[in-house]
Amino acid sequence: MFDDLPAGPLIRQGLDDLANCRESVASCLVKIASSRLRRCGGEVAVPDEDALNSDRQLYALLGREHGDAAHSRYNALLRELVSFERALEARHRRQANPQAGTG
Secondary structure, eight states: OOTTSTTHHHHHHHHHHHHTTOOOHHHHHHHHHHHHHHHTTOOOOOOHHHHHHHHHHHHHHHHHHHGGGHHHHHHHHHHHHHHHHHHHHHHHHHHHOTTTTOO
């Protein structure tokens, strides 16, 4: 469903991690994007409280894995996530209104 989008495989992994109750960088990214995923038809069972705290959780995980490089990795992952979200929303708009953009 997402493999054709930027960071799609990472999001797919995060969905799998969430479904299996695994805390991971990928699952944190899915939590951050959960409201947008739901708006675009994705089935993501993430309580709002978890979504609100997921950015801090992501940074903590990255801190343990990358030490001083955590900030750079955090920013890079968020850029990937924004690219994913934008591509997902564009695809969702096209599917909702297939006549838009045809001339």
